[in-house]
Structure formats: structure tokens, C-alpha cells
Amino acid sequence: MMRKSLLALSVAAAALGAGMARADVPQVAVDIAPLQSLVARVMEGVGTPQVILPPGAEPHEYALRPSEARALSQADAIFWIGDALEPWLAKALGSLAPDTPTLAMLDVAGTRTLPFREGLGGDDHDHDAHADEGGHDHDHDHADDHDHGHDDDHGHDDHAEGGHHHAAGETDPHVWMDPENARAWLPAIAQTLSRLDPEHAQVYAQNAQEADADLAQLETSVHGMLDGDTPLQVVVAHDAFQYFEDRFGLKNMGAITDADDTPASAARYSEISNNVVADKITCFISVPGEEKSVESLPVSGQPAHIVTADPLGSSFAPGPELYGDLLLDLATRLSVCRD
Known part of the structure; x- marks a missing residue:
């Protein structure tokens, strides 16, 4: 009986200690x-x-x-x-x-x-x-x-x-x-x-x-996924990827919505459309809910690659792995444009 009591006290003390340790975090x-x-x-x-x-x-x-x-x-x-x-x-x-x-x-x-x-x-x-x-x-x-x-x-x-x-x-x-x-x-x-x-x-x-x-x-x-002889040209639905583009050598050829959510004017949208055709751009980055803005851009007979990515990582499980998963997933999707 005494052994059981001592065991119970030990378990209780350990639990209390663990609780105190957690409280100190x-x-x-x-x-x-x-x-x-x-x-x-x-x-x-x-x-x-x-x-x-x-x-x-x-x-x-x-x-x-x-x-x-x-x-x-x-x-x-x-x-x-x-x-x-x-x-x-x-x-x-x-x-x-x-x-x-x-x-x-x-x-x-x-x-x-x-x-x-x-x-x-x-x-x-x-x-x-x-x-x-x-x-x-x-x-x-x-x-x-x-x-x-x-x-x-x-x-x-x-x-x-x-x-x-x-x-x-x-x-x-x-x-x-x-x-x-x-x-x-x-x-x-x-x-x-x-x-x-x-x-x-x-x-x-x-x-x-x-x-x-x-x-x-x-x-x-x-x-390794994105480097090439020439910069990968992209058009983005929302200008939230500038830092990624700059770090990994992508060339932004147009943003339909600015980084502060200001949409493109009709004249600017027309200019982006002209660039897409003239430069044969086939790689597009959209954010969730804005896919139609890039789907409506003209593509001169070339297969278009539309990558949907949320810079806030809403599609990934929160936790220590989210940040790396976010960038690696974006790069993996964009690498198709290099094929």
C-alpha cells in the first residue's frame, strides 16, 4: 500500500513539475x-x-x-x-x-x-x-x-x-x-x-x-529549379511575389493588381495583354480567387501555365514546416514553365 502511495505521489509531483515547466514557457x-x-x-x-x-x-x-x-x-x-x-x-x-x-x-x-x-x-x-x-x-x-x-x-x-x-x-x-x-x-x-x-x-x-x-x-x-539561360518571365495577378522574383531571378512582365490591392486600369491591362502576346509569355502566377484575371489574358497559341499560390500559405498546415513548404511548392509549380 505504501509503495502505491509513494508511486502516486511521484506521479503527481512529476505532473505538477511538468505543468510548472509548461507555465514557464x-x-x-x-x-x-x-x-x-x-x-x-x-x-x-x-x-x-x-x-x-x-x-x-x-x-x-x-x-x-x-x-x-x-x-x-x-x-x-x-x-x-x-x-x-x-x-x-x-x-x-x-x-x-x-x-x-x-x-x-x-x-x-x-x-x-x-x-x-x-x-x-x-x-x-x-x-x-x-x-x-x-x-x-x-x-x-x-x-x-x-x-x-x-x-x-x-x-x-x-x-x-x-x-x-x-x-x-x-x-x-x-x-x-x-x-x-x-x-x-x-x-x-x-x-x-x-x-x-x-x-x-x-x-x-x-x-x-x-x-x-x-x-x-x-x-x-x-x-536549381528556376535558374536558366534567360530570366523566367511571369505575369502575376497580384504583385505579392516581388521578393521571390528578385531573389531567384524571375522577370515580372506585369501585375494585374498592385501589392496594395489597387487593380490595373483598362489601359494598363491592355498593355499587359500586349506584352503577353509580344513576348510570348506563358507563365502566370495567380492568388486564390483571382485566377480569372490571368485566364482572360491572350496567349499566342502557346500552352499557358497558371500557378496559383497564396503568399500567406493558407493551403498548408500551420507549423514549423509551412514556410519551407510554401516556397518549395511555388518553385516546383513554376519549374513547369522551364520545361
């Missing part, structure tokens, strides 16, 4: 699934970060649900892309988590940024003249706290109506589509988590290093 909130995937990779074996935006949500304009607002207010750390992608979140953080350590990826040293493309969306800007462009530097100092505006109004709708337009020269916020940016973020994520949770600092650092090696291999694989 930081509660982490992340804005979008691709970034959540990177944070989850760094936290693997310790905890799981919560993603705020659900699949299909529009990151430029969004109204938080009560459960999402609660996740932000209860978080010990928050990772997000930045105000350029989610101005509404900048305001929400000020009211829901004014003292919570936050890290905007656009503020991380080494993040390479590109300006919004205007008009046709052709590949005519100078990629070597960006003030925020940096090398792949893993040793950075990062401030945990950022100032945010205040807005206590949080609705229940998935999407907020209204435009979110950008002036020429402003930063294109789809920075996660460049894996070199993701590699620059990994140590910053690990450092932020380590300050909150020193007990697991070695795990975070090791996970970040392993994830970096995985992303380096991913880049090599994608280059």
Missing part, C-alpha cells in the same frame, strides 16, 4: 502563418506560438475577433511583419499590449527591402539602391519594445473594408517571400525568446542555427 503571438512557421521552428521542443490572422484573412485590412485580441493581450512576446503590412495591428498593439516585447521583422537589421512597383509592375527598379538592404548578418541587437498608436475598437468581422494604398517608393511589405530575410530573422527571434526564457536559450539558438541551414539548402534547391 512564453506565450507567443505571431501575425501571419509564414512568420509563425519560423517562430515555431525556433521554439520547437519548447512551445508553440499562436498565429493571429486566420487562413484567408486580408493582412492589410483586418478587424480582430475577441479571441485574437485576447491572445495579443495575454502574450509574453509578439512577432509581426510591421506597420507597412498591418497598420491596424500597430494600433491594436498600443491598446492591447502596450508593455509587451514586440519585434517587427521590417525593423530587424539585415532585412532586405524593395519599394512598391508602380504601373505595369515591370522589373525596372534598381535593387542595389535600397537604404534598408543589408547582408546576411546574424549578430544584431534588437529593441524589444516599439511605440504604437491606440485603438480600442476591435470588431468581429474577418475583413475590414477600405483601401490601403501606398505612395511610390514606400516599402513593399511582402518581405517574407525572400528566404534570405527569413534567415536574418531567425537569430533575432531566438534572442528575443532567450531574453524572456533564459532556461531554453540554448534550445532557441540551436533551433535557429538548424533552421538557417535548412533555408540555405532550400535556396539552393529553388535555384
Whole structure:
């Protein structure tokens, strides 16, 4: 009987200890699934970060649900892309988590940024003249706290109506589509988590290093799929792939919708159509729900390849593998255009 009592006490003590260990793990909130995937990779074996935006949500304009607002207010750390992608979140953080350590990826040293493309969306800007462009530097100092505006109004709708337009020269916020940016973020994520949770600092650092090696291999694989004697010419339904195009040598020949969701004018659509015919373009990237905009473009007797891809990774299961799966799937689909 005493043996059973001691065993019961041991089991109870172990369960209590495990519960306390779990309670010590930081509660982490992340804005979008691709970034959540990177944070989850760094936290693997310790905890799981919560993603705020659900699949299909529009990151430029969004109204938080009560459960999402609660996740932000209860978080010990928050990772997000930045105000350029989610101005509404900048305001929400000020009211829901004014003292919570936050890290905007656009503020991380080494993040390479590109300006919004205007008009046709052709590949005519100078990629070597960006003030925020940096090398792949893993040793950075990062401030945990950022100032945010205040807005206590949080609705229940998935999407907020209204435009979110950008002036020429402003930063294109789809920075996660460049894996070199993701590699620059990994140590910053690990450092932020380590300050909150020193007990697991070695795990975070090791996970970040392993994830970096995985992303380096991913880049090599994608280059192997897409590199060629001439740049692969593409027309996109939505200009959300600039960073991927630039990293892997694709040439954008037109965007039907700008990165800030501004649709092409009739004149611009006509110009894109003319380019498709004149340059014999057969490779098109659409986003879910916008396939018809590229299907209606003329193709001069050539077989057209329409690749549907969501830069937010809504078709993939959330978790540490999502980020790599997103880029590898896009590259695999585009490689058909090389055949």
C-alpha cells in the first residue's frame, strides 16, 4: 500500500513539475502563418506560438475577433511583419499590449527591402539602391519594445473594408517571400525568446542555427529549379511575389493588381495583354480567387501555365514546416514553365 502511495505521489509531483515547466514557457503571438512557421521552428521542443490572422484573412485590412485580441493581450512576446503590412495591428498593439516585447521583422537589421512597383509592375527598379538592404548578418541587437498608436475598437468581422494604398517608393511589405530575410530573422527571434526564457536559450539558438541551414539548402534547391539561360518571365495577378522574383531571378512582365490591392486600369491591362502576346509569355502566377484575371489574358497559341499560390500559405498546415513548404511548392509549380 505504501509503495502505491509513494508511486502516486511521484506521479503527481512529476505532473505538477511538468505543468510548472509548461507555465514557464512564453506565450507567443505571431501575425501571419509564414512568420509563425519560423517562430515555431525556433521554439520547437519548447512551445508553440499562436498565429493571429486566420487562413484567408486580408493582412492589410483586418478587424480582430475577441479571441485574437485576447491572445495579443495575454502574450509574453509578439512577432509581426510591421506597420507597412498591418497598420491596424500597430494600433491594436498600443491598446492591447502596450508593455509587451514586440519585434517587427521590417525593423530587424539585415532585412532586405524593395519599394512598391508602380504601373505595369515591370522589373525596372534598381535593387542595389535600397537604404534598408543589408547582408546576411546574424549578430544584431534588437529593441524589444516599439511605440504604437491606440485603438480600442476591435470588431468581429474577418475583413475590414477600405483601401490601403501606398505612395511610390514606400516599402513593399511582402518581405517574407525572400528566404534570405527569413534567415536574418531567425537569430533575432531566438534572442528575443532567450531574453524572456533564459532556461531554453540554448534550445532557441540551436533551433535557429538548424533552421538557417535548412533555408540555405532550400535556396539552393529553388535555384536549381528556376535558374536558366534567360530570366523566367511571369505575369502575376497580384504583385505579392516581388521578393521571390528578385531573389531567384524571375522577370515580372506585369501585375494585374498592385501589392496594395489597387487593380490595373483598362489601359494598363491592355498593355499587359500586349506584352503577353509580344513576348510570348506563358507563365502566370495567380492568388486564390483571382485566377480569372490571368485566364482572360491572350496567349499566342502557346500552352499557358497558371500557378496559383497564396503568399500567406493558407493551403498548408500551420507549423514549423509551412514556410519551407510554401516556397518549395511555388518553385516546383513554376519549374513547369522551364520545361
